[in-house]
Each structure stands twice: as C-alpha cells, then as structure tokens.
Amino acid sequence: MIFKLIKTFFAVAAIFAIALYYQEVWPFWPVLVIAVLYMLLILVLSTNVQFNFFVKAYNRNPDFPDNSVALSFDDGPVEGTLEILEILDRYDTKAAFFCIGRNIQEYPEIFKEIIKRGHIVGNHTYSHTRKIGFLPSTVIVKEIEKCNKIAKEIGGVEMNLFRPPFGIINPKTQRAVKKTGHQVIGWNVRPYDAVTKSPEKIIHRITKDLNRGDLILLHDNMPNTAPILEQLLVILEQRKFSTVRPDKLFNIHAYN
Structure with missing residues (x-):
C-alpha cells in the first residue's frame, strides 16, 4: 500500500x-x-532488507532474554564450509547456512553434514544470479522452489526460511515469497566480508557496535572466513556474548 x-x-x-x-x-x-x-x-x-519495506524480514531481536547474538553464512555449501563447521563445533556454536541450490548439488555430503551437526539451512535461491533484482516474480518462484526441491531430495528438509541474494527485496520478490510461503531472514550486522580482504576490518565492523539480539552475516565461500570466525568467537566469549541459532533468536520454524 x-x-x-x-x-x-x-x-x-x-x-x-x-x-x-x-x-x-x-x-x-x-x-x-x-x-x-x-x-x-x-x-x-x-537493497536494504532490514528496512522491512516490501516484506517483513527477521533482522534482529533486541528483546531476546539472553545476551546472545546469532551467526549466519551465505553462498555455500563449499569445501571451506567443513572448516567452518569444525570451528563452530569447537566453540559449541550453532548457526544458519543459507545455501545456493546448485552448490547443494555439487557438495551434497557437506550439505548433509551441516544438518547433521545441528545447524539449520535456508534457501538462497538455486543460482544466486546477480540479475535477481530484474527477474520477474515467476522466475524468482522457480529459483526458490528448485532450491527447496534439491534440499529436500538431498537433506530431507523442507526449508521455510529464505534469504534473498544480495539482500534485494522488491515488489517482484515480495510476490514470489508470498506465493512460496517462505519467511524472509535478513541481518543487521554486515561486515562486507565478500568485498573486503582485510580480516581486521571485517572483525572491527562486526564487533564495533555489537548488541544483544544482533544477527551477523558472513559468507562461507570466502577464503578468510574460517580464521575470522575463530577470532570472532574468541571476542564474543571475552565480551560475555553467547550465541544462539537464528531460528531460536526469532522463535520461528526453520522447516515446514
């Protein structure tokens, strides 16, 4: 309206x-x-999913009862995802992985390993095309449904959560998610790790103004993500932050 x-x-x-x-x-x-x-x-x-203008997206929950933040990873699964899983295990941390359908096809065992280790997976479209902002809603629906179909076949899960590629939400995406019934998950802490090579800058952007209920965006297909993650988890412990899985942060269901 x-x-x-x-x-x-x-x-x-x-x-x-x-x-x-x-x-x-x-x-x-x-x-x-x-x-x-x-x-x-x-x-x-x-291009700002956290504005909640076209759709309601879950970006942060400052009213969460514990001093917790949530971690999410986009664009996997990839080979490097396994190292990230090992680090998360060492720190007893659960996260959300928003997966690209064609990557699930390429790395099915890694996709299943994400689920096996107690993390949740979400829909990040099948192809993650840079043209997502120009696609008609019918094509976006196909992108979402194809990713869900592959996740169901390989991982046995019917994903309920959707993160739009590049955080692009427009009226076409709005119509698509209304048809598929997915809940949109955004973020409120974005360190631009996909474009910044400096781990120090990325860590600083995440931690400089971190608050209870924040949702952090990282990418498991970036070469520096694993060491950045380990350093981040140490800082979170030092600052008395616990971590919580994003679906628990917002009290929503990851799967149908």
Missing part, C-alpha cells in the same frame, strides 16, 4: 512537472530530478 502511494506521488509530480514544462513555466530539469529521486528511493528500499 505504501509503495503504491509512493509510486502515485511520483507519477503525479512527474505529470505536473511535464505539464508545466510544456506550458513553458518550468524548464525540463525538474522532471529529471523527480525521475532520479524516484530511482534512488527504489534502489535504497530494494
């Missing part, structure tokens, strides 16, 4: 500006400004 109002407002403003332009009251630049502002607004709203 709010999105429709925004579109209507900008449409009326653009029509008004164009009318004044043709009447030689205004120059053409206000029309361009309105169009640019609209595109910028949609870009911001679509």
